[in-house]
Amino acid sequence: DTGVSQDPRHKITKRGQNVTFRCDPISEHNRLYWYRQTLGQGPEFLTYFQNEAQLEKSRLLSDRFSAERPKGSFSTLEIQRTEQGDSAMYLCASSQTGGWNTEAFFGQGTRLTVV
């Protein structure tokens, strides 16, 4: 499978714990995006990387959230001191340079439940 891969698919954690999600984009794609989707809503933009550079962060990305893409390939999203409001589907997408007129491929997402 050469699509966008996210791991884990599901994560249940206790409030206050730290969690880390991984995204492996399509290999030739240099752009990588993280989105968050809550039940009944459309995805909300969190952050964007071009290669290893994090070029944009949403105000939704509080200080407890950090994302990295150290080698311009896979990316990680860490949430520290999780809160119940962090429960959501976290989606990763990748695309080639060319903007959103170029098709973006989404992964299957990581569903986080904070109890």
Added chain:
Amino acid sequence: TQLLEQSPQFLSIQEGENLTVYCNSSSVFSSLQWYRQEPGEGPVLLVTVVTGGEVKKLKRLTFQFGDARKDSSLHITAAQPGDTGLYLCAGHQTGANNLFFGTGTRLTVIP
């Protein structure tokens, strides 16, 4: 505040019926995309429209971009149970890196 509003939010129809989903905004977009998302999966791109007034057809699906590039519609002819899913519109603004998603329309086609 949602940049893109979709209507209706929920739609349940019988197989064979036609339907239209709307995506509206007060902002101008350089391009607009439609996705379909199934439970537990990520969104899958259906189409991208970039020119005001543009109409694109994908089998039984017809997509239209408004003349002012502020709105779009998706029309499905003779809906089938396989069309069931969450339909999302998403817009890209010039100079922005991210894609703004609409609120979504959850479609159920009953056999």
